[in-house]
Amino acid sequence: MASYLLSYDSDSEDERIIALIQHLEDDDDEVESELVPRSRIYIPRNREEARENIWKDYFSDTPVFPPYKFKRRFRMRIELFLRISQVISNFDSHDTPEHFRFFRERFDAIGRPTFTILQKMTSALRQLAYGTAADMFDEYLKMSEQTSILCLDNFCKCIITLYKERYMRSPNAYDVQRLYSKHEEKHYFKGMLGSIDCMHWEWKNCPVALKGQYTRGDHKKPTIMLEAVASYDLWIWHAFFRMAGSNNDINVLNQSYVFDKLKKGTSSLAPFEVNGNQYTKGYYLAGGIYPD
Template sequence: MSSSSESRCVVVGSDSSSESDGMFLHNALQWMEDTASCNAVHNRRTIERQRELGHQILLNDWFVDEPKYDDAYFRKKFRMEKSMFLKIVANIEANFSYFGDGFVKNFEFFDARWRGSFKPLQKVASAVRQLATGNPPDEYDEYLHMAARTGRDSLDHFCDAIIKLYGREYLRRPTQHDVPHIFQAHEECHHMPGMLGSIDCTYVEWLNCPRHLKGQYTRGDHGVPTIMLEITASQDLWIWHAYFGAPGSNNDINVLNQSDLYNTERNGTTPDSSFVVNGRQYKRGYYLTDGIYNKDSAFVKAYQYPTDPKEK
């Protein structure tokens, strides 16, 4: 009886000991994790980028009364007119809180640490330069004093803002209301009634093309990987059709056969683009093209030797 009781005491003691040891190990591991996380936070590398200095450099280069660079050079770098750029900045700043990051005091933007935040001009400039050049976001760290993460966030928010602000007016195909205005403008400017716009393809060099795709996207006359871009534009440079991504080894005809230019014609949702010339009615408008396109009722090729009606 005593031996049984003694054995039971040994068993109970051993369970308590193992449970205590397990708790000790658990607490020790928890302490090590907390210590490591604290050290990681305190040892995290930070860079004082002097964002205020970057904003002042941007102003001095482009946006003061006597900037370092003229408007023509601005268009070359940003791929748009300066007046359009400033209008976009003003519209985005007025409608999206991200571009006024932080709260406002005396018309200055501050973050939670009462440090001046990046100005809307810096964020939009970073996004536009990324789109214009195709360079990665950290390419402008030394110039705009902006980290790569902030540059990526600015680009994402900028694209969303452009779609929400201008999508209904510009990022769309012509409607039944737009077609007569397009016809009238082209007839007045080019004396070509029934013209919907000009269509052409261009080659954009793909600097970061993966090695296994270079053969597919390289043409002999270019020597470097390119991506073909098909665009249809009206007289006021309204690009209402853009199809890109086709391999550079294709040509204008191959891209046209792949693009969605005539999807509305196929599904019957295209607006009425009929017109009348010399008493004859045509069912649909046409596009001004160059010589590579096939002969078709939807394509009109430019005259190689245009003549002035006054000389006749």
Template sequence: MRRALFLRIVNAVASDSYFQQCTDALGRPGFTPLQKCTVVVRMLANGGAADQYDEYLRIVESTSLECLRRFSRAIIQLFGAKYLRRPTSTDCQRLLAMHEVKHDFPGMLGSLDWMHWPWKNCPTAWQGAYTRGDQGEPTIILEAVASQDLWIWHAFFGTPGSNNDINVLNNSTLFNDRLQGMGVSVTYQVNNAYYTSGYYLIDDIYPNWPVFVKSPTHPTDPKGKRFKVMQEAARKDIERAFGVLQARWAIVKGPSRLWSK
């Protein structure tokens, strides 16, 4: 995490009185907002125990857990309306227009895919559920939808790494709003026909749903071959987004391995 971003978060959560520095009954200064936010970010980023940073930051386990609870609540209250939200109708129309110009895919909301995220501190009892044979170590799956401008507007994280695309999709929250009749409606026109539901570019393993567009497996005609090339080129959006996440993780943790499928 960049220093400017970290300080922005610290200054924002400092509006909560819990994170402000106080004095105890003996007049001794308490923990600063920097100390409290540092222990929380380290716990979230490294998966460390609550008492792991007692010697380094002089914060006991109970205080670390309380910092984590209040920090999470403050982040949701301060940034939830802007960052932790689904696309609005305006956002969807912008995505449709952008992808039509960039990829010649009218009605495209984004590319859907997932990647494995290594879980170094996975408990031994859980490793069987979180390890897949081709990965060799416990992983957690991140499912995401990314647009051409690297906006990851859907992220579903936490599925055990032993699952495949279908299992992840069945547990995902991507289509919950639409199934409950609360999904955002979009409109676009293709070949003089009007549609009210956008679609996602996916690979072959996903089911044949109306909201998914795959490329032909073995096209023989020129039209099918061209569509396959364009579809796979447009799907590079999600691969590029995963590449950005991998690069940022490598900067923080040093050389490591992250896998897409």
């Protein structure tokens, strides 16, 4: 642009400005024509074949892979998978949310059936189970990256809508009494609410700048800590997940919200008796590092 101005010999300031604007507009047109693709690339994915393959592999009367393989790869039993798919498919209300309608089988513009709910749930659960990229299973599911992202997003929204009120909450008074009786029956502990502990999850793609705060001496690789409370029936009703791996259980406990209601005095009263002493709040079974 500088060379263009120097080579321009007009004495009129107005002409100089007009010529400069025209020159810049011409440059913009050339750049836009280079950046905008001329046509969309179409990849002919055979999703009907993928539907047949996944049905034969896992869901037919004589599947290729046995149930224990399904549980390992999907992180759940096939009975639970089918029950969730049925609930999502049959969900009906006065105003059904879009994330439920996403899983209904439709037909595209040329009359081909879209992906089934089994294919869409497989894509979502594989991403959750393995933490891989959205296009990791494109060769097997014949599903584009964008569609896989939509499957994961809508599946999570469906699960929250269906099970939030039942599972994603703290125990109420009825739950506390049930936990008391079951833990006393199975573990002989009176007043036990559940087991609390922390675990380290490896952060494979941790940025180099963060490795110091996410690595601890006894763990050679960067980790993120998860604090959880689980009951006898594997109901994980508390999960606190974001602390750096260089912390320990006490650091996590001081920052989590597991005892917020207890500190505010809003927790449910659940009395029990041990050795003739009356207690109004339950307790958690924990390791020796936790304070009394």
